[in-house]
Amino acid sequence: MGKLGELRKDLEKGGLRLIREPVWLLKEDKIREWRLREVGILIHVARESVRRRCLKKGLVWRDEKLRVYRCVSKKEVEWCTKCTEFGHSWWKCGSSVKRCSIYVVKGHTG
Numbered sequence: 001m002g003k004l005g006e007l008r009k010d011l012e013k014g015g016l017r018l019i020r021e022p023v024w025l026l027k028e029d030k031i032r033e034w035r036l037r038e039v040g041i042l043i044h045v046a047r048e049s050v051r052r053r054c055l056k057k058g059l060v061w062r063d064e065k066l067r068v069y070r071c072v073s074k075k076e077v078e079w080c081t082k083c084t085e086f087g088h089s090w091w092k093c094g095s096s097v098k099r100c101s102i103y104v105v106k107g108h109t110g
Contacts, residue, residue, distance in 0.1 A: 004041065010061060011043070016054075020044040025079070025086070040079075040086055042071060 004022045012018060024031065025040035045051050051070070059066040069086055080088050083095035 007041070007043075007061060011059070016050065016059075017046040018043055019046050038084070 004024070007022055008018055020043075022041050022043045025042060026036070030036075031039050045054065054068045055070060058068050071086070078089050079086050080090050080093045080095075082090040082093045083097055085093075085095070
């Protein structure tokens with residue numbers, strides 16, 4: 001069982017019912033090639049109330065709080081290479097914090 005299978009098992013053990021398998025927002029070969037430390041995962045929850053609770057309180061997995069964002073279904077997910085957040089592109093980014101899009105380190109832009 002891979003990391004996504006473990007994630008689903010642990011989330012469902014904690015009472016969160018998923019309607020689909022979790023998926024990486026990038027292909028695993030790109031994650032390894034670019035040596036990314038953080039990569040988004042898309043999960044589909046069964047109820048709207050659960051989605052709202054996750055957005056408000058976040059998720060905890062393996063004693064680590066995960067950031068939760070609402071994802072509107074599109075063919076392609078936008079990812080900002082300036083601040084490394086999802087939901088917008090670098091030219092629409094209003095953040096003053098620059099992060100390296102490869103190593104996801106604040107201040108490092110190489």
